[in-house]
Amino acid sequence: MMLSPSTGSENLEDDLWHDELATIPPRSRLFHLEPVGVGTPLVESLTSYFIRLADAHSVAPVNLIREVLPLFKDGKFQHVTYKAPTEVFNLSTWALNGTSSRAIELVNSLQTLTARQDLRALTLLPLAGILNTSRDCLFHKYRRWCPFCYEDWRVASKTIYEPLLWSIKHTDVCLKHKKQLQDRCPHCMKATQPLMGYSRPGCCAKCQNWLGIALESHSCDDEVDTSNTLLWSLYVAATLGEAIANASYEPSLFCRKIVVSAISTYIENLSEGNMSRFCRLVDLPDRALREALTDGTPPMLQKLLKICHKLNIGLVDFLTAKSVSTNNLLSFQPAPKKLEEQLKRSIGKRVDKEELQLILEAAVEENPPPLITEVVNRTHYIASTVRNYFPELYESIKNRSGQWVDKPRIERIIAEALEENPPPPLTTVAERTGFCVQTVRKYFSKECHRIIERVNQSRDERIQAALIAAADENPPPALAEVARRLGYSGSSSYIRRVAPDACKIIIEHYNAHRNHLARLRIEHHIAEVKEVIERLSLLGKPFTKYTVKVNLQNPHIIRKKYIQEMLRDVLQ
Template sequence: MTYRNFQSWYEELPSLHHTTTRLYSLAPIGRGTCYVESLSGYIARLAAEHCTTTGRLFTDVFSSYLDKHYLNEIVKRGGNGFFDAAHMINGNARAAEQFSTMMSNLTGVAEFTDFTLHRFRMIIPQRGLLKRHKTWCGDCYREMKQSQTGIVFEPLIWQIGVVSICNEHNRVLMDRCPECNKTSLVLDRRSIPGHCPHCKAWLGRHSGLSAENDYEAKMRAAMIKRLLENKVPLKRSGIASSLSRIIVSNDTNSTELARRLDVPKTTFWTWTNGRNLPSLIEVIRICNKFGIDIVDFYQGLPNGEHLPVIFKKRKKKTNLKLTTRPLYVVKQMAKSIVADNTNGHMHVQAMADALSCNKKTLYNHFPALCKAQSIKRQRFLNKQKEERIDRLRYEIDDAFNEVTRFERPTKRRLEGRLGRPCVFREREIKDHYKNLRAGG
């Protein structure tokens, strides 16, 4: 049988001409809305679609694609370093840009930066922007599961530090699993959207506390929703323009306005001349106090019709430990600590505690002594690690010889014999095991 029309049939189907992606081209949720999906939540959902864990996705795909030295070291050692800082991929720093580009290339989905705060990098500093641990609204999870699509996802707004409630349900966002009472990293090795990574409990079963009378939290959440919904480009120059307009309209000066805002006048001065950026919580506080829409503030436009509420007082930094001794006394005591070889375990903070002084005092006035103590501590830690590795090698040698007499000495059997799960994650131990197998 011949297929004479095969060529024309193939040409009539342009959809067959597509680029194959390494990962499934999963459609993100909520683009352009205030409930846009977070990049970390998308990664967890993508791992579930591939019937694997986020830990395996990171080890097998992400680390080899990015080919960063620190990520490769994490994979070798089996540590949790990446997941401890994984909240940064939702932010506005370089990590968000790198992971957005990587996910676009791996899945074929365009503009992943829309699912991070990267578009605000020129107006919002990273300081205090994101939460390190996951928060959620149980009512939202239930509604997602009962919706027509049944897709459960993690909105980006839940990851922002100043957001503590869900405005849709007037509930305080939960941060601990009701079943095991544990907190979760924003992205965990075992992350599953809507479930606790520790005990796998469904998090939509419980609701948070009522936030009906928390007007400050409602105001913060409403401003963040307005900011995420905005599609107009925001410029850094708009901040200085808005602050200058506030000064003029209130017939005051920078010093008096800084006092009213309860911020140091030097800090306020760096905001007005564009040297530094006010944090997101400070911008929300200013907008609330003077009745300005947050988008108008960043654009440098005149005041809107925002009605202010009474905010709690701004938290001031307090110096918990002051240096009371004279500097020459501190210097002599610091010298004696650095010269004493039995103090190798002490880091600079511990040395400052022993001297009853502030750590900044030591770094500002005696940087050489601080550096010498840091080097001494690093040598102490390296020696400790060598001794621990040597002990492990001896234990593995004994277990290897014992297991070899009866069965094949696999890693799992040796770990069971030693009572040390995951002992072979460290590079030195892994190499030692390979040498034992090669010698055997």
């Protein structure tokens, strides 16, 4: 149909042609991925965001790091092409969630690449004003997680991520499940850094296995030991989560001046301006707050949390000083009575010389003579005060307690200890005698040596029996796990010396078990990929790496080397 020049063509030109150019919004180099939980207590950590960003691009963090490093201002990494994050940041990737210069540069680089402006909230940079970063270690060295949160999120099809709260050193439990946070993979028993070359959301960076566990199938072995520990851990997690959430909305609240002003306000209202008395009430040494009031340096985070806990308020309420009122003063609980009794020994207390002399003279006449520490406890003064006022009586009691040793009684106690099975350690035997270890060893060196030999022999026998039993377990445990059961969490070198043959058998069984699981996993992955290819062929759809990936139950296996080789052969 032809448009007439007088009507249709003019209208068409008016509708489609404009002199102004269309405005195109700026484009980002990487996906504009939204972080999880900004402005909430469970805000995502920066290392978790980096892992999710790499996963969104179907690459490993070791590949994504090549895009980020050239933007660092110091120019140190301009020519770095292929390095793991742990190598780049000297095995300190936990510091990327803090207030270090590397954290600032990583935030700026990721904001440039993703065109986002809220990534600063994924670190402790908003709280930098109240943190004593020069003296306080804020983060755990290894990655930590709640396996029950992972499993809940997976079942509900929610985003798998790691909250910033989990990485902070002073938080040990999950707020939701009230369970201890884990730091070792239940499959390979290894701990990993928060950001590694092949980290994946919710999976171990070493063995790539899923870290989630259903709460119903969990035993109660890993729960927090005591209720007091649980209450303290929950308080720390709750108050830190509240501070992290408020830092996104009220950044001006978290500065050094506010901290110093809040401390001064509470000292003035609760102890009439007496800093020493306030420190005694909150069970802290004077030096913990002296620097804050003189130099303006914030106290360490653990000290600040302890003050807030003693005052029964949160960190945000402490900074705003909203809780300084008559009601809160009435509900404020001072230090325990035991601590108050210890404080009676302070140097500032007026010394009653006559009473002190009577106690010391009576102790000199006692038979058997008491220990000098026991006499000092009777006086309710510190040892230096007693020694300064009555040095002769002090030395006399000290010498008598050292000279008078009931050797037959001590020898009988040692003989009874040698007959016990298992034998008690030497410190326990010394406590039974009423003397210190040095005194017992001075008079009974041979017997003490026999006790030490028996204790070492009993310990070695216990280790050998545990290793033999572990060698027969199915599935076989790792040697590091057996060492942790025996109390050697730092290293397994000692148990290797005690029972080298049993350790060798455990290592062989564990490696064989891991190799068997790896073969089964590879066979399962290959079978799953073959099933997807056959299904696409039956439907008449062309298959590529992308079409195969989106139809896999676990899309991440497409990056496996053996899967890549199989797809390459099929496509050719």
